[in-house]
Amino acid sequence: MRIAPDYSKEFEKLAEAYEKSGGDTSNLLDKRVASIIISGDKVIGLNNVDGVEIEAGKQELGVWAKIRISKGKKIPMPIHLCTGFLGKEGEQRVNFEFIVEDGATVNFISHCSFPWSTKLTHKMTAIVRIGKNATMTYADAHFHSEEGGVTVISDTHAIVEENGKYKNSFELTRTRVGKLVVKMDVDLKDGAIADLESKVRGRADDDISIKESLGLNGKEAHGIAKSTIVATEKTHARIVNEAFGNAPYSKGHIECTEITKGADVDVATLPVLKVTNDLSELTHEASIGRINSKQLDTMMAKSMTEEEATEFIIKGMLS
Amino acid sequence: MLELRNISLELGGKPILKKLNMKFEVGKRYTILGNNGTGKSTVANVIMGVEGYKPQSGKIYLDGQDITNLSISQRAQLGITIAFQENVRFEGIKIYDYLTLGGKIKKSLDDVKKALKIVGLGEDYVKRHVDSSLSGGERKRVELASVYMIDPKYVILDEPDSGIDMMSIDTINMFINQLREKNTTVITITHREEIALDCDYSYLICSGIVLKAGKPAEISEYYKSMCDACEHPNEIQLIRDEVI
Numbered sequence: 203m204r205i206a207p208d209y210s211k212e213f214e215k216l217a218e219a220y221e222k223s224g225g226d227t228s229n230l231l232d233k234r235v236a237s238i239i240i241s242g243d244k245v246i247g248l249n250n251v252d253g254v255e256i257e258a259g260k261q262e263l264g265v266w267a268k269i270r271i272s273k274g275k276k277i278p279m280p281i282h283l284c285t286g287f288l289g290k291e292g293e294q295r296v297n298f299e300f301i302v303e304d305g306a307t308v309n310f311i312s313h314c315s316f317p318w319s320t321k322l323t324h325k326m327t328a329i330v331r332i333g334k335n336a337t338m339t340y341a342d343a344h345f346h347s348e349e350g351g352v353t354v355i356s357d358t359h360a361i362v363e364e365n366g367k368y369k370n371s372f373e374l375t376r377t378r379v380g381k382l383v384v385k386m387d388v389d390l391k392d393g394a395i396a397d398l399e400s401k402v403r404g405r406a407d408d409d410i411s412i413k414e415s416l417g418l419n420g421k422e423a424h425g426i427a428k429s430t431i432v433a434t435e436k437t438h439a440r441i442v443n444e445a446f447g448n449a450p451y452s453k454g455h456i457e458c459t460e461i462t463k464g465a466d467v468d469v470a471t472l473p474v475l476k477v478t479n480d481l482s483e484l485t486h487e488a489s490i491g492r493i494n495s496k497q498l499d500t501m502m503a504k505s506m507t508e509e510e511a512t513e514f515i516i517k518g519m520l521s
Numbered sequence: 522m523l524e525l526r527n528i529s530l531e532l533g534g535k536p537i538l539k540k541l542n543m544k545f546e547v548g549k550r551y552t553i554l555g556n557n558g559t560g561k562s563t564v565a566n567v568i569m570g571v572e573g574y575k576p577q578s579g580k581i582y583l584d585g586q587d588i589t590n591l592s593i594s595q596r597a598q599l600g601i602t603i604a605f606q607e608n609v610r611f612e613g614i615k616i617y618d619y620l621t622l623g624g625k626i627k628k629s630l631d632d633v634k635k636a637l638k639i640v641g642l643g644e645d646y647v648k649r650h651v652d653s654s655l656s657g658g659e660r661k662r663v664e665l666a667s668v669y670m671i672d673p674k675y676v677i678l679d680e681p682d683s684g685i686d687m688m689s690i691d692t693i694n695m696f697i698n699q700l701r702e703k704n705t706t707v708i709t710i711t712h713r714e715e716i717a718l719d720c721d722y723s724y725l726i727c728s729g730i731v732l733k734a735g736k737p738a739e740i741s742e743y744y745k746s747m748c749d750a751c752e753h754p755n756e757i758q759l760i761r762d763e764v765i
């Protein structure tokens with residue numbers, strides 16, 4: 203990809219943010235890799251490859267992008283999305299639309315990096331349309347500033363057609379969260395599969411709110427929604443996982459693990475299961491509270507201190 | 522030397538260990554035999570310093586130092602470790618990281634492979650996770666390998682044979698011998714006398730007391746003839762209390 207000359211300084215700074223969030227800048231510059239680079243309200247880089255059509259433009263306080271994967275195409279290298287905000291304060295609105303046509307296969311790697319923002323609201327909406335027999339995976343990693351002044355409001359609506367597959371993972375574990383509001387709902391048609399996973403680690407007075415909803419609307423649709431939250435210090439977390447069994451032989455499982463450490467944490471989880479078709483099957487699993495003491499004992503008996511053992515166990519859970 | 526002196530412990534208002542005395546010398550191999558529920562794992566937890574198992578009276582000494590009030594980590598740092606009877610699973614931790622404690626112990630990949638080999642696991646296990654994808658027997662073996670990796674001075678193996686098939690009793694005995702080559706004192710808890718035979722000294726525990734101690738063959742023989750048939754271990758205690 204070529205970066206327009208007037209954006210080269212901005213790209214340098216963004217690349218620094220991108221690397222901080224775990225991204226590899228060489229991917230963004232690799233011509234074989236489809237990608238889009240968004241900084242604030244500008245698209246500073248965009249690269250298409252065979253089978254991938256990304257259109258994007260400016261909108262009020264942000265950027266819109268429409269990403270289409272052509273019918274039957276299997277995209278060999280993951281598409282990279284880099285979203286950054288370099289300023290200290292402001293608002294960024296990003297609206298994505300993903301269309302994965304019938305039979306296509308694509309993987310996305312997304313990094314959202316706001317390492318220097320002390321007061322930023324990042325609003326993201328995404329519409330995901332996955333065609334028949336198509337597969338899309340989307341791995342999203344966030345990197346926020348250590349001041350805790352970042353607010354992320356993310357809203358995703360996905361429709362997965364017959365025998366389509368959708369895997370989404372969200373990770374915000376390496377920095378302060380700030381305030382996070384994630385909403386995701388998935389509409390699964392006949393034989394469609396969804397696998398949603400989120401991992402978040404809260405510190406100081408971080409505020410985490412996640413609502414994931416599986417609509418098992420087609421025959422033999424399968425879905426899993428799993429959240430792992432580590433809440434320390436004064437973290438406030440509210441997790442709602444829902445599954446609706448509306449079709450025969452559909453299966454859904456929701457799971458929430460919330461680890462607490464610190465006298466002032468305030469965490470809650472609410473599983474919601476609703477069946478409107480008697481041949482559907484839904485399960486849920488939830489655990490909330492301190493780290494399993496047997497796990498701690500096991501690691502401490504190998505000479506780790508309680509802090510080391512805690513960190514070791516949490517790192518595993520969030521990996 | 523590791524020594525338990527007059528250890529008494531109540532759990533949930535019930536006396537579990539009653540003035541128990543035991544000694545473990547450096548580099549020797551011990552067995553603690555006893556029926557289900559007689560207090561074997563409780564002894565292990567007391568030695569390791571697990572929360573909730575602090576004796577109401579009595580003391581634990583390591584080379585003359587009173588360690589009764591030390592935490593698990595502190596005791597482990599002095600060289601005591603345990604492979605618990607029940608092995609917990611961990612999400613997202615690779616066997617390699619588990620065995621090297623996330624890089625805390627400086628050992629090579631070859632050391633990890635060697636430890637796995639000793640417990641009968643192939644090299645391909647290095648990348649597997651210590652989670653529910655392992656069978657009970659595999660998990661147990663990983664725990665033994667982990668004990669081997671940390672070069673302890675004293676190790677308690679609480680029922681190393683549980684969850685591992687009969688064929689592997691030899692593996693366990695071989696494993697214990699490998700530990701002894703490092704001059705590790707091995708304390709094996711079991712209710713199988715065939716494991717108990719291959720050691721230097723045996724303790725037989727019955728309802729929280731050391732009922733008998735001495736040569737492995739004698740203790741195993743006694744255990745086989747008396748304890749196998751005994752369905753009321755507490756009665757022995759009652760009789761003993763009447764006599765003494």
Ligand SMILES: Nc1ncnc2c1ncn2[C@@H]1O[C@H](COP(=O)(O)OP(=O)(O)OP(=O)(O)O)[C@@H](O)[C@H]1O
Binds near residue numbers: 532561562564573606
């Ligand atoms: N935390 C506890 N609270 C109350 N009672 C306990 C506790 N831990 C153990 N016990 C009781 O203490 C007794 C001894 O238990 P322990 O686990 O030491 O037996 P064991 O000899 O290891 O048996 P097994 O061969 O079945 O492993 C049992 O009656 C058990 O129910």
Ligand SMILES: [Mg+2]
Binds near residue numbers: 562563679
């Ligand atoms: Mg036991």
